[in-house]
Amino acid sequence: MKNEKLNQAYKAYVEARIPKTKPWPSLFNSFWVGGLICLLGQGVNELLLYLFPNMAEQSAWAWTLIVLIFLASFLTAIGVYDKIGKFAGGGSIVPITGFSNSITSPAIEFKHEGVVYGTCVKMFTIAGPVIVTGIVSSVIVGIIYYIVGLV
């Protein structure tokens, strides 16, 4: 028994009652934590170039990403990154550390289902859609780039 009209009225009523998140404090925390993570990345990069003067800039960036990914995975494993995420929201989700957290956390969570069916299968449940979107959009951009080049 579905009553569409009643449903719409109820949904509108619920929508009006839902407590709203305050955008400004969330944005502020997100901004400064996200900024701090970027600053950390820059710091690691500068340090690498300082310690290894012969290192090519490209490889220094690759090493910086590896260090950040490792740190985030480590913080996830010791149960710290979820607390940062709860406080900072997008600030700690958007940087590569968030990506690392989204792969490590299901890998830990599902280890009881075994290495193959647990960790390996579930590892990309959260990061998977992000990777797919990235690849698909890069293909589309590539095609547009090619067509624009022909004209």
Added chain:
Amino acid sequence: MQTIELRNRPKIIGSYSIVGPKEGKGPFGKYFDYVMKDDRLGEKTYEQTECKMLELAITGAVQNAGLMISDINLLLAGDLLNQIISSSYAARAFNMPYLGLFGACSTMAESLAIGAILVNGEHFKNVACATGSHFSTAERQFRFPLELGCQRVPTSQWTVTGSGASIVSLDGNGPVISMVTFGKVIDLGINDVNNMGAAMAPAAADTLSSHFEDTKTKPEDYDLILTGDLGKLGSEILVDLMEAKGFKLGKNYSDCGHSYYTRNQDTMCGGSGCGASATVLNSYIVKKMKQRIFKKVLFLPTGALMSTTASQQGETIPGVCHAIVLEAEE
């Protein structure tokens, strides 16, 4: 008529509640029979912990009733996990007939209602009714991995780690189950899985108003009207919905989930899960009724009957609500 009167007056002669450490720090903390030191009980997985909690609750309730496991003739239990594994796996430990129930978070009332009817009809002498939930098993089944750094939305609720069990019988002492009202499945089109309170409130309103009409009673006739896990938002919606139906819920209305945690325990709209209503009923309510502080209680937990698959396919969330009337012994 959705309401049945139980003339032989079946009673809750034994009850037991076991909760996790966070729940133990909440307002009901001192009423629970057993507060776990950690959320694992020495088990390897959280699913095994949830199962173990149910076993302990059932054993505890049987002891509380002054009975032996062999005196129990039937076990009615259910939980939130796929194929209700916690209940069925817990039932392995007991050598007794078992009926698995799924009423989501309404399972405590569903099991007590069915148990009371079976006892009232003298088909079974002693029936055990149990349910439970665990925060970490619910999170992984319905939401995200525990260590994922994301924020909870303001309408979300915190699944209670806890399990409760009752023994229903005609012989013995305890609150009487005088009436039961079975609820219809109601769906008003809410599809936000982070807003269960709003999805289930219409089911509670339907069962509650049917109960009042069937029994010709009013909200004031009860010392306490207690829903399960509507949470802050859901219970506010229920008050509004009931007002629209012409029933004014006053100070004698409360929700287990809404009052389950303190404000700084950071649970947004409050507690949820089968364990919320099961542990409050089998500790606080039963104890206060034995002291005759509450003489007549209407207990009506609600359940959201969705699955992750249905939700991902865009289905809305159906709700259900069953009610039982508890009366303190004369």
